[in-house]
Amino acid sequence: MDKTERAIELMKEQKYEEAAEIFNQVIEEDPEEPLGYINFGNLLLHINDLERAQRFFERAIELDEYAATAYYGLGNIYYEESLYPKAQENFQKAIEIGLLEADAYFMLGMTFYHQEHFKLALPYLQRATELDPKDEEVLFQYGLSLAQSDHLKDAKGVFENVLKLGAQHSDAHYNLGVIALYDEDLTQALEHFDAALEIQPEHTLAANGKKQIEALLNDL
Template sequence: MDKLAKGIEEMKQHNLEQAAKWFTEAIEDQPEEPLGYINFGNLLLHMKDYERAQRFFERAIEKDSHAATAYYGLGNTFYEQEDYSKAQEQFLRAIEEGLNEADVHFMMGMTFVHQEHYRLALPYLMTAAEIDEKDIDIQFQYGLSLAQNEDIDHAEQQMNRVLQLEPNHSDAYYNLGVIALYQEDVDKALAKFNQALEIQPEHMLAANGKKQIENMLDS
């Protein structure tokens, strides 16, 4: 196992100091290779040391301007600091450099969501959902994006798909309740809110939705 692999393994075990040691040695052994800098950047990002993480990712890009994962790491650094426009630039560059994994499309979509550009978010979240059909967070956010773009029928289908992956997903039930209200099916909405509350009794949005329906039925 080479030093980078050892560092990654230590990082997975949360032995961050030992991981830093292996990544440092990998950089010292091969200072012109970008992977050492990228992995050290990921470690610093994990530690929320954003300023130093940015420097390491930028150093990797200096070594190889086509290092797609360096742009992805740099995008995550900006994203974590809520600088979504800068994050977008880096995620887009990562995609242009050939990174075609679900995560980069998902993160690109989420930068648009945070800026309330829901129509622009949709194709990226759809692509992420197509690439990784088993990732619950990706599938759920794609469902939300469909709803935000008023594609209600497909949003309903997508939330049901989330429940196939995770039967106890309270937020999926809540959103199915909202969709049912949009479809003017009050009984169905109430049932979905109740299902959300069975799973998560402190689900405030579902509790509020249930209360509004009950007040409406009592009036």
């Protein structure tokens, strides 16, 4: 196990100071190698030291303008700071250079989602689901973007797949309840809102949806 591998193992064990010492040694031994700065930047990002992390990623890019994971790191920093257009720019750059991984497509899709460009988010979130079809969160966010883009039938199928991956996903039940309301299927909507509340009793939106349906049923 080389120094970098050892430092990454220490990060996984949450021994951040020890990992930082080793990453620092790696940089001192080869200051022109961008990977050392990227790894140190990732550590700093992990402990939420965003300002210093940014400097390390930018230094990596100075050394290698095609360091895709450095752009991905910068994208994560801007995303954490809610600077979604700048995050979008860096995630796009990372993908253009060749970081064709589910996380990169997912994060790019989420930058569009947070800017309420739901239709623009769709192809990237869809690609993320293709690359990592068993990730509940990726699939769920794709379903939300479909729903926000008025593709309710497709969204319903995605939310149902989320529940196949994890039956305890209260928000998937809630959104299926909302879609059932649009379809005027009050019984199914109530079932989904009840399921959401059983999983998460403090689910306010599901509780409001249930009250709304019960009021409608009482008026019938």
